[in-house]
Amino acid sequence: EPEVTQTPSHQVTQMGQEVILRCVPISNHLYFYWYRQILGQKVEFLVSFYNNEISEKSEIFDDQFSVERPDGSNFTLKIRSTKLEDSAMYFCASTGIGEKLFFGSGTQLSVL
Amino acid sequence: KNEVEQSPQNLTAQEGEFITINCSYSVGISALHWLQQHPGGGIVSLFMLSSGKKKHGRLIATINIQEKHSSLHITASHPRDSAVYICAVVARRTDKLIFGTGTRLQVFP
Numbered sequence: 001e002p003e004v005t006q007t008p009s010h011q012v013t014q015m016g017q018e019v020i021l022r023c024v025p026i027s028n029h030l031y032f033y034w035y036r037q038i039l040g041q042k043v044e045f046l047v048s049f050y051n052n053e054i055s056e057k058s059e060i061f062d063d064q065f066s067v068e069r070p071d072g073s074n075f076t077l078k079i080r081s082t083k084l085e086d087s088a089m090y091f092c093a094s095t096g097i098g099e100k101l102f103f104g105s106g107t108q109l110s111v112l
Numbered sequence: 113k114n115e116v117e118q119s120p121q122n123l124t125a126q127e128g129e130f131i132t133i134n135c136s137y138s139v140g141i142s143a144l145h146w147l148q149q150h151p152g153g154g155i156v157s158l159f160m161l162s163s164g165k166k167k168h169g170r171l172i173a174t175i176n177i178q179e180k181h182s183s184l185h186i187t188a189s190h191p192r193d194s195a196v197y198i199c200a201v202v203a204r205r206t207d208k209l210i211f212g213t214g215t216r217l218q219v220f221p
Contacts, residue, residue, distance in 0.1 A: 033207070035209070037153075042198075042211050042212065042213045042214060043149075043155070044211065045208050045209045045210065045211070048207035048208070050207070055207050056206050056207040056208050058208065089153055091155060093155075100145065100157040100160040101145060101147075101157045101160070102157065103154070103156065103157065105153075105154045106153055106154065106155075108153075
């Protein structure tokens with residue numbers, strides 16, 4: 001079965017540093033998403049991306065966050081100046097029209 | 113109040129039992145997803161529903177749009193079914209996925 005791949009699997013960073021989380025969605029998918037899950041809490045929607053632009057974003061997705069699809073295959077989430085409360089598991093997902101979601105295995109971000 | 117509520121929050125079962133997990137939501141939706149999250153954290157999509165019923169192996173998912181309710185059933189449960197099961201809805205006219213808090217299922221041999 002096709003897979004969504006995420007790198008790195010773990011990222012440790014100092015508060016205030018920039019991080020870029022990378023995702024390779026399934027090749028023929030059109031819709032891309034980032035979600036996060038703080039330890040012990042439910043999964044939260046961050047942003048959806050379609051046709052090379054953001055289609056929806058949550059209140060969490062403030063000016064510190066940005067997404068890009070720089071080369072037609074990668075889909076990145078950038079956090080410009082990380083805060084302690086950004087520590088979470090970040091999941092990328094992709095889907096086609098009328099399909100179920102395919103999730104990556106996540107990037108565990110720890111901000112110290 | 114959460115827009116997506118699941119019950120029960122925790123569920124234990126003996127191998128072979130029939131299991132039902134419920135999901136109620138308060139917003140208009142275009143679709144509902146049932147997801148499975150294993151202890152390692154990875155998330156697998158089990159079903160996407162917009163109406164009726166779907167079956168895959170021992171798993172059955174139903175949705176009643178008028179009652180804003182969905183159920184996930186597991187027949188002949190097995191210890192490998194132990195996981196957190198998450199209901200998530202796609203709010204109508206958006207791409208936003210709203211997640212429930214999950215139901216933690218443990219199936220004992």
